[in-house]
Amino acid sequence: MPFRPSHSLLDCELLNLASAFCQLQLPFFFIPLVEMASTTLICDTQPWKDLKAHTEDIKKTHLRDLMNDKERCESMMVEFDGMFLDYSRQCATLETIDKLYKLAEAASLKQQINRMYSGEHINSTENRSVLHVALRAPRDAVINSDGKNVVPDVWNVLDKIKDFSEKVRNGSWVGATGKPLKDVIAIGIGGSFLGPLFVHAALQTDPEAVEFAKGRQLRFLANVDPIDVARNIAGLNPETTLVVVVSKTFTTAETMLNARTLREWISSALGPSAVAKHMVAVSTNLTLVEKFGIDPNNAFAFWDWVGGRYSVCSAVGVLPLSLQYGFSIVEKFLKGASSIDEHFRSAPFEKNIPVLLGLLSVWNVSFLGYPARAILPYSQALEKFAPHIQQVSMESNGKGVSIDGVPLPYEAGEIDFGEPGTNGQHSFYQLIHQGRVIPCDFIGIVKSQQPVYLKGEVVSNHDELMSNFFAQPDALAYGKTAEQLLKENVSQHLIPHKLLASYEHRVTVEGFVWGINSFDQWGVELGKSLATQVRKQLNASRTKSEPVEGFNFSTTTLLTRYLQRWRYDLSEILEIHGNLGKKMIIPPSSQMHTHV
Numbered sequence: 001m002p003f004r005p006s007h008s009l010l011d012c013e014l015l016n017l018a019s020a021f022c023q024l025q026l027p028f029f030f031i032p033l034v035e036m037a038s039t040t041l042i043c044d045t046q047p048w049k050d051l052k053a054h055t056e057d058i059k060k061t062h063l064r065d066l067m068n069d070k071e072r073c074e075s076m077m078v079e080f081d082g083m084f085l086d087y088s089r090q091c092a093t094l095e096t097i098d099k100l101y102k103l104a105e106a107a108s109l110k111q112q113i114n115r116m117y118s119g120e121h122i123n124s125t126e127n128r129s130v131l132h133v134a135l136r137a138p139r140d141a142v143i144n145s146d147g148k149n150v151v152p153d154v155w156n157v158l159d160k161i162k163d164f165s166e167k168v169r170n171g172s173w174v175g176a177t178g179k180p181l182k183d184v185i186a187i188g189i190g191g192s193f194l195g196p197l198f199v200h201a202a203l204q205t206d207p208e209a210v211e212f213a214k215g216r217q218l219r220f221l222a223n224v225d226p227i228d229v230a231r232n233i234a235g236l237n238p239e240t241t242l243v244v245v246v247s248k249t250f251t252t253a254e255t256m257l258n259a260r261t262l263r264e265w266i267s268s269a270l271g272p273s274a275v276a277k278h279m280v281a282v283s284t285n286l287t288l289v290e291k292f293g294i295d296p297n298n299a300f301a302f303w304d305w306v307g308g309r310y311s312v313c314s315a316v317g318v319l320p321l322s323l324q325y326g327f328s329i330v331e332k333f334l335k336g337a338s339s340i341d342e343h344f345r346s347a348p349f350e351k352n353i354p355v356l357l358g359l360l361s362v363w364n365v366s367f368l369g370y371p372a373r374a375i376l377p378y379s380q381a382l383e384k385f386a387p388h389i390q391q392v393s394m395e396s397n398g399k400g401v402s403i404d405g406v407p408l409p410y411e412a413g414e415i416d417f418g419e420p421g422t423n424g425q426h427s428f429y430q431l432i433h434q435g436r437v438i439p440c441d442f443i444g445i446v447k448s449q450q451p452v453y454l455k456g457e458v459v460s461n462h463d464e465l466m467s468n469f470f471a472q473p474d475a476l477a478y479g480k481t482a483e484q485l486l487k488e489n490v491s492q493h494l495i496p497h498k499l500l501a502s503y504e505h506r507v508t509v510e511g512f513v514w515g516i517n518s519f520d521q522w523g524v525e526l527g528k529s530l531a532t533q534v535r536k537q538l539n540a541s542r543t544k545s546e547p548v549e550g551f552n553f554s555t556t557t558l559l560t561r562y563l564q565r566w567r568y569d570l571s572e573i574l575e576i577h578g579n580l581g582k583k584m585i586i587p588p589s590s591q592m593h594t595h596v
């Protein structure tokens, strides 16, 4: 059993809260709920063994020499629909790539992709199909799940979103006091937050989208930290605000508490009946939506064949983004993603961008032993791309057992991190230059959303940015002494939809080759159940002074300290939270002092 030590702690003396928390990263080893199978692992196949042996040749080769081979570099460039991928700076020869194709064959990659598109239950531990590609399929496409074409259902919801968002935007759907709803707070976390935030950030300065968003605001409330509530509602008026509660399950603790908090914010200001006009929902669980008090007519469905982290193209992203930018803008986004879906399904591997990206990741992680990957978009509009891909990749492929429950004797999964260039250059690039070898994805855009060219300057501002984009990869590849690697990806225009779909499929390719289930997340579930135990303890200690029990020494100490350093009784809680409209809407800074 692998032991994964973790640090704990944190001392918030800074805020004078003196609370101690710890980040639990328990040593656990989860065996999915399936019988242990005696299936062959990919590492037992000949192509895997050949690649292992081949790493010795690669270690003797310097990237500088590889870069001098024009023919090699030319074969490592691929173009599709406005995207240009150059992977010539990978520590790989043409022989490596050939061996990776053989590995893909041994992993039945083509067949696995086909199984996904044909709706087979490839998420076997949850017994579900994986069909986020259906979310952006054209209206006349046929994609079956359990013998039923799901595309008409997808378009029913899209049509409903179009209709609703137009009503809100043109003022025919108004708030309880008759005022138009110009501001939207989308509550959600994880997959119900990161994708929509990424796309929102990408569209925020898009010249066309800007026009459609005039006079409107879209905010995201994810963290259960009440500071996030305070920041979200700061400056907003409940009378002109629409709250969209986004949760696949409609049970996620953080989201539901935030939803109850904003329900209180609305009803304490406008009366309980105002909720019907000011709150709508996106979920697969319409029963719980109704129970919460949101009219199911004001709920937008999606389906269990959409994984949370793959849900941005469902109502999860489409509803808030359509409210902000109008449905036509979002529809273009869906079309862009769909173009990559078709490319992924049908292009031969040597021209298939997600397949190439995925195979190279497997090469870097499992053969060259590089556990991390930096995602470096030279575009501020893509500032939320790395955080989104972090979830897509790390929640999908952060697994230690095969899909059949066999412990993996090789590393799988990647540590993803990133920042837009050039900010990252002034932060962590030093380590990449001289410290550790980190494969990097450099993402550049040909045309800026917001060009500036100052009179008297040598180059335009975007060219200045792109000078760095072109310089850094070569500095890494050639270096002075050290060997580094990376790949570049240049897009003609800002194409977040195509990047999104390419990276989603890349993660899928990796999972298929590693032989893991990229579509479940049992580790996260364990964390949730432990939080339930802590929540019960906090309540028992606060309300009945019960001692902390049932935890290990470390957690008991931290919890006891936390409880002792900030005590309150029930009447105080009611005083603070009971009248949200009046007492909680205070600036975050003064709120902190009030509570200390």
Ligand SMILES: O=P(O)(O)OC[C@H]1O[C@H](O)[C@H](O)[C@@H](O)[C@@H]1O
Residues within 6 Å of the ligand: 189, 190, 191, 192, 246, 247, 248, 249, 250, 251, 252, 255, 308, 309, 395, 521, 524, 525
């Ligand atoms: O959309 P929800 O059901 O509220 O879930 C929100 C998030 O919860 C968990 O963290 C899951 O691991 C994520 O995949 C999911 O996106």
